[in-house]
Amino acid sequence: MIRKTPELAERSNMRQLFKMVLAGCLAGSLMTGAAMAAADGKSEAVTPTSKDHPLEEIWSGYHFAKKGTKETQDNEFDNPGNLWLEQGMELWSKVDGDEKKSCQSCHNDAAKSMKGVGTRYPIFFPPWKKLINLEQRINLCRTKQMKAKAYKWKSNELLGLTIFVSRQSLGMPAAVVLDDKTKPFWEKGKAHYYKRRGQLDMSCAHCHQANYGKKIRSNTLTQGQANGFPTYRLKWGKPGSIQRRFKGCNKQVRAKPYKMGSDEYVNLEHYVRWRGQGLPIETPSVRP
Ligand code: HEC
Numbered sequence: 001m002i003r004k005t006p007e008l009a010e011r012s013n014m015r016q017l018f019k020m021v022l023a024g025c026l027a028g029s030l031m032t033g034a035a036m037a038a039a040d041g042k043s044e045a046v047t048p049t050s051k052d053h054p055l056e057e058i059w060s061g062y063h064f065a066k067k068g069t070k071e072t073q074d075n076e077f078d079n080p081g082n083l084w085l086e087q088g089m090e091l092w093s094k095v096d097g098d099e100k101k102s103c104q105s106c107h108n109d110a111a112k113s114m115k116g117v118g119t120r121y122p123i124f125f126p127p128w129k130k131l132i133n134l135e136q137r138i139n140l141c142r143t144k145q146m147k148a149k150a151y152k153w154k155s156n157e158l159l160g161l162t163i164f165v166s167r168q169s170l171g172m173p174a175a176v177v178l179d180d181k182t183k184p185f186w187e188k189g190k191a192h193y194y195k196r197r198g199q200l201d202m203s204c205a206h207c208h209q210a211n212y213g214k215k216i217r218s219n220t221l222t223q224g225q226a227n228g229f230p231t232y233r234l235k236w237g238k239p240g241s242i243q244r245r246f247k248g249c250n251k252q253v254r255a256k257p258y259k260m261g262s263d264e265y266v267n268l269e270h271y272v273r274w275r276g277q278g279l280p281i282e283t284p285s286v287r288p
C-alpha cells in the first residue's frame with residue numbers, strides 16, 4: 001500500500017472530481033445508459049427470430065461471467081474499459097489531418113448520429129463490393145474525410161473510438177442485416193464457423209455451440225457472442241476488438257490466425273454478430 005503524500009492525495013481528489021464532472025456531463029448518455037443496460041436483459045436469454053437459427057436461446061457472455069466480473073462491468077467507475085470510452089469521446093471532437101476536421105465537424109452529436117450504428121455493422125459497402133466493419137468504417141473516415149492517418153487495429157485510439165461509437169447503441173438489440181447483398185459473405189462466415197481447423201481439428205461450433213455452459217479451466221465457455229465488443233479483457237489488461245478474439249480462438253486450436261481486417265474475419269464477424277441477433281449491445285463489457 002502506498003502512503004498518500006499530499007500531492008498524491010490531491011491527485012486522487014482531482015480524479016474524484018474529474019469522475020464527478022464526467023458523470024455530470026455524461027448523465028444523458030453514460031449514466032442512464034448503464035442503468036438501462038442493467039435492466040435491459042443482458043443476463044436473460046433472447047429467442048432467435050430467424051427460424052433457421054442454430055441456437056434455441058441466445059445468451060450474452062455476461063450471463064456466464066463470475067459475479068465479480070459482472071459487477072466490474074456494471075459499475076461505471078470500476079469498469080476499466082470506460083477509460084477508453086472517455087478517450088474515444090475526447091477524440092470525437094479532436095481536429096486532426098490535412099482537412100482540419102474532427103468527427104464532430106461532420107457527425108455533430110454522436111448520441112444522435114451514431115445511435116444504432118453499433119447494432120448493424122458489418123454492413124455491405126457498395127464501393128468495396130463487400131462488407132465493411134466498424135473499425136474499417138472509422139478508419140475510412142480518417143483517411144478519406146479527414147486526410148488523417150488510419151489508426152492501427154490495436155491502438156488505444158481505434159479501440160476508444162470504436163467503443164465510443166458502439167456505446168451510442170448501449171442496450172439496443174444487435175441487428176446485422178442478412179439480405180441478398182450480405183448473404184454471400186454471411187455464407188462464407190458461416191462456413192468458417194463450422195470448419196474444423198488446427199491441430200485440435202475443432203470448429204467454433206465445437207466450443208461455442210455444442211459445449212457452451214461447460215467449464216474450461218477456471219472459466220465457463222460462452223456462446224462466443226459479439227455484443228460486448230470491444231471488450232475489456234482482464235487477461236489482456238486492455239480492451240480488444242472482436243477480431244483480436246478470433247485470432248486467440250484460432251490459436252487455441254493451433255490453427256493459423258488470419259489478419260485483422262481480412263475478408264475472412266470480416267465475414268466471420270458478420271456471421272457471429274448475426275448469431276447474436278437481439279442481444280443488447282454492452283460495450284465495453286468486461287471478460288476474463
Ligand atoms: C468530412 C466529413 C466527415 C468526417 C470528418 C468524418 N466522417 Fe464519418 N462519415 C462521413 C460520411 C459522408 C459518411 C457516409 C454517410 C453515409 O454512408 O450515408 C460517414 C459515415 C460514418 C460512419 C457510418 C455511419 C452509418 O450510419 O453507417 C461512421 C461510424 C463514421 N462515419 C464515423 C466517423 C468517425 C469516428 C469520424 C472521426 C474519426 C468521422 N466519421 C469523421 C463524413 C465524415
Ligand code: HEC
Binds near residue numbers: 207216226228
Ligand atoms: C477450444 C475451444 C474454442 C474454440 C474452438 C473457439 N473458441 Fe472462442 N472462446 C473460447 C474460450 C475458452 C473463450 C473465453 C470464454 C468464452 O467466452 O467462451 C472464447 C471466447 C470467444 C469470444 C468472446 C465472447 C465474449 O462474450 O466476450 C468470441 C466472440 C469467440 N470466442 C469466437 C470464436 C470463434 C468465431 C471461433 C471459431 C473461429 C471460436 N471462438 C473458436 C474457446 C474456443
